[in-house]
Amino acid sequence: MMAKLITYLRDRAHILKYVFFAYLLFAIVFDYFAERHVPHFFGDTIIGFWSIFGTAVCLAMVVIFKGLYNNWLKQDEDYYDK
């Protein structure tokens, strides 16, 4: 049953995509209404700051860490046995 449900959802991935984008929009709108505490730093005062932060950090992490990996850290799996 569980497997059928997951397969059903997976076959409708294009619909889930729009649900996901709707959620992202909701998250920003929700931030507009959220009651703010005393700000720890400037980011706490900007509406949608954490959306930008999340996207930027995520992209930066992938680019930087994958870059380090491809150019330096990546080795064959039997590297230490050679």
Place this chain on the structure above:
Amino acid sequence: MISSSIFMHPATLFILGALLLPLLKRIHISLQKVVLVVIPVLAIIQIYHLPESFGVTRYMGFDLIFGRVDKLTFVFLNVFTIMALIGSIYGLHVNESGQHMAAYLYVAGSLGVTLCGDYLTLFIFWELMAFASTFLVWYRKKKKSIEAGFRYLLVHTAGGLILLAGIFLRYKNVGIEGLRFEQIAAEGATLADYLIMIGFMLNAAVPPIHAWLPDAYPEATVTGAVFMCAFTTKTAVYVLARAFPGFEILAIMGAVMTLYGVAYAVIENDARRILAYHIVSQVGYMVCGVGIGTAMAINGACAHAYAHILYKALLFMGVGAVLEMTGKSKLNELGGLYAKMPLALIFTVIGGISISGFPLTSGFISKSMIIAAAGEHHMVGIMIMLLAAAVGTFLSVGIKLPYFVWFGGKSTEECDIEAKDAPWNMNLGMAMAAFFCIALGFKGHLFGFNWLYEMLPTPVEWDPYTSYHLSETLQLLGFTGFGFYLMVKILKPKPYMSLDLDWFYRKGARVFMWFASKPLNAVNEFADNVWNRIGIRATMLVATFFSWFDKEAIDWVIDGSAQSVVNGGDHLRQIETGRIQQYIGFAVALLFIVLIAVVLAV
């Protein structure tokens, strides 16, 4: 009086259990299974009835304190015993007594460290943990595991020696009072204190002395890894919280840890290695909380340790189930398993969203406490680092890992791996952990009782469910998902390993080996010639006796486990390595006899 305090100690239960298991297995296998469940259940009940202090003995002029219970101790005892039950149920299908014995002795060591009130007792249990857990790696019985086990043991021995040096130095500086295991003030901390801290930090896997963890855990047995991910690092968090709260260096190191672990989790290919690196990251939050040192931060560190043990074990169990059923743990070899192992998928996703700190899961109420404590302590830089690591957590463990194991763009038809859902006991173990992950999400309540927050060392005034905190989390997680959506092609794992700082000792050992084989060998040969003429006859006689003793007596005691480690596995079957494992088994047994003798003699 003393004998009653021995039985008061929860570690005794696990040690007795470990000794009983092989005997009961000889009678009937189901007896072993019953004991595996009964012992942790008894321990869970027992910790509620511990007095504040027990098992205080005097030995050779030193006060040994086996039991000291306060709120900081209790929260760790509670989660350790619950975890022992979950881990035992998950490993119920394993018939080999040796694996369970190793796990139980390991738990006993961890409980011993948590309860002890002085550095000498701490050190004994500390070493017991290291030795017992090594066997959880060796029982995988593959060439890679045996090698990784030796590295693990050597690193921990080195760490133990640093700790011991610190303890001795402290004894010399402060006198007998210095052996009491209490909080150390950040002002006026000496070299001795910092040596002890380094010993603790090694077990907490703080970079640059962390490489043993992602080296050994992925090579451990499926059930062994579930135990290991829970106990070693979290016991280290406990001792750091006990002795070193408010040391700023820990706050900085902790924040660096969170990002270091995440970096490797993003690039790694092996599912269990991703989780192992992620322990480094998550323990970073706790170390950071300890370093910040405010009441709220310490509460956060304890709450996060509690939540982390359960969801990280859940993740290791989910991925372990896949490894058990398919024999694979590399992401590039997996994918499309969603219809074949749906239960493991659901449990792993629950672990994944908990570790990422989704609202209504345990991560949300614990991680945020540390981040907020950093903010309120005006450590904005650290707060930003912790939040960035939270993004990386969701990216690597929340999305990447389940996606590439269960989907990876493959449909069921394209997935040619033979697989079905794991045995009932594995699913039950996962279900229990998953229950805690969700149940603790309601402000740490359980069945309407104030469960986790009530247990923390100081009263909690923090409310995680404010609208701003919700909004912050919803945005961070949502847009991390968006980032994954954009980057999924680049994130696709490849069948390579990544270098880490263990390079220094793994490649450095080669230099040493060269030195040993060339210049040293020449000297050795000369000495050998002399030896051959004089000493060999007498030694042969002694050696014959010991080899018999090793094989027959010791092996019987540890249920043929050493013999099976020697016999099983791939190619690394040189006699020397097998012997060393027997010696270590022997040493652990001896440690016990001494320990019991000490307590009884007083």
